Amino acid sequence: MGRPLKIMKAATGAFGSTTGTDIGFPSVGSLTAPVTPTGMISTEFYGVVGGNIASTQNGTPAYPQTVIAAAGPNAGNPVILARVFITGQSEEDGYIVRQKGERKYLVYGASSGVSGVCTLSNEADSSLTEGNMTLTVFTSDSSAIRLSKLTNKYATDWTGGSAGSPDNIVYFVNFFQGVDGETAVKSGGEKATFTNGWSSSTGTIEMAVIESDPSAL
Numbered sequence: 142m143g144r145p146l147k148i149m150k151a152a153t154g155a156f157g158s159t160t161g162t163d164i165g166f167p168s169v170g171s172l173t174a175p176v177t178p179t180g181m182i183s184t185e186f187y188g189v190v191g192g193n194i195a196s197t198q199n200g201t202p203a204y205p206q207t208v209i210a211a212a213g214p215n216a217g218n219p220v221i222l223a224r225v226f227i228t229g230q231s232e233e234d235g236y237i238v239r240q241k242g243e244r245k246y247l248v249y250g251a252s253s254g255v256s257g258v259c260t261l262s263n264e265a266d267s268s269l270t271e272g273n274m275t276l277t278v279f280t281s282d283s284s285a286i287r288l289s290k291l292t293n294k295y296a297t298d299w300t301g302g303s304a305g306s307p308d309n310i311v312y313f314v315n316f317f318q319g320v321d322g323e324t325a326v327k328s329g330g331e332k333a334t335f336t337n338g339w340s341s342s343t344g345t346i347e348m349a350v351i352e353s354d355p356s357a358l
């Protein structure tokens with residue numbers, strides 16, 4: 142399965158805490174000599190995170206009246222927005238709670254309030270079948286691309302027609318950059334992941350922006 146998707150966690154700090162915990166990856170501005178993808182600014186970060194926590198959280202049990210600000214998603218630290226059809230429910234927007242396998246996720250339905258396991262599919266939104274879900278990215282032509290696989294930093298589409306096809310294209314995925322043709326350096330990739338083909342590869346991979354929610358629940 143590779144490295145599982147990172148999940149945003151809520152703040153559980155001491156009384157008076159005003160920040161969340163583990164709300165995303167370090168911003169590129171905080172890294173030492175980063176190789177920064179084109180277009181990415183210092184406050185943005187590589188990779189994507191799941192999660193379904195609220196934007197603000199109450200404090201510790203001893204001080205439940207305390208609101209901990211920035212505990213969850215915000216414009217600078219969004220979470221992935223999925224389209225899900227949890228078994229026994231209807232199709233709805235949802236959030237990833239945990240990755241269960243290469244293509245399976247425990248998800249939470251935003252409308253139903255129900256959790257269940259769904260599998261990534263190549264079905265159209267509004268036409269999902271029970272037990273399936275979609276994740277969507279956008280690239281330089283602004284078209285919506287459904288995913289067959291997602292890790293912390295890479296997204297794979299369905300170009301080859303099936304999950305695991307060697308012809309599926311891999312993108313460097315993030316929440317911020319990609320719709321203006323931005324690229325990132327990647328070594329050791331398959332032919333399909335490189336621009337211009339293998340023999341004339343520039344050593345870059347196309348960036349893609351994943352559909353996200355800056356506020357979640």
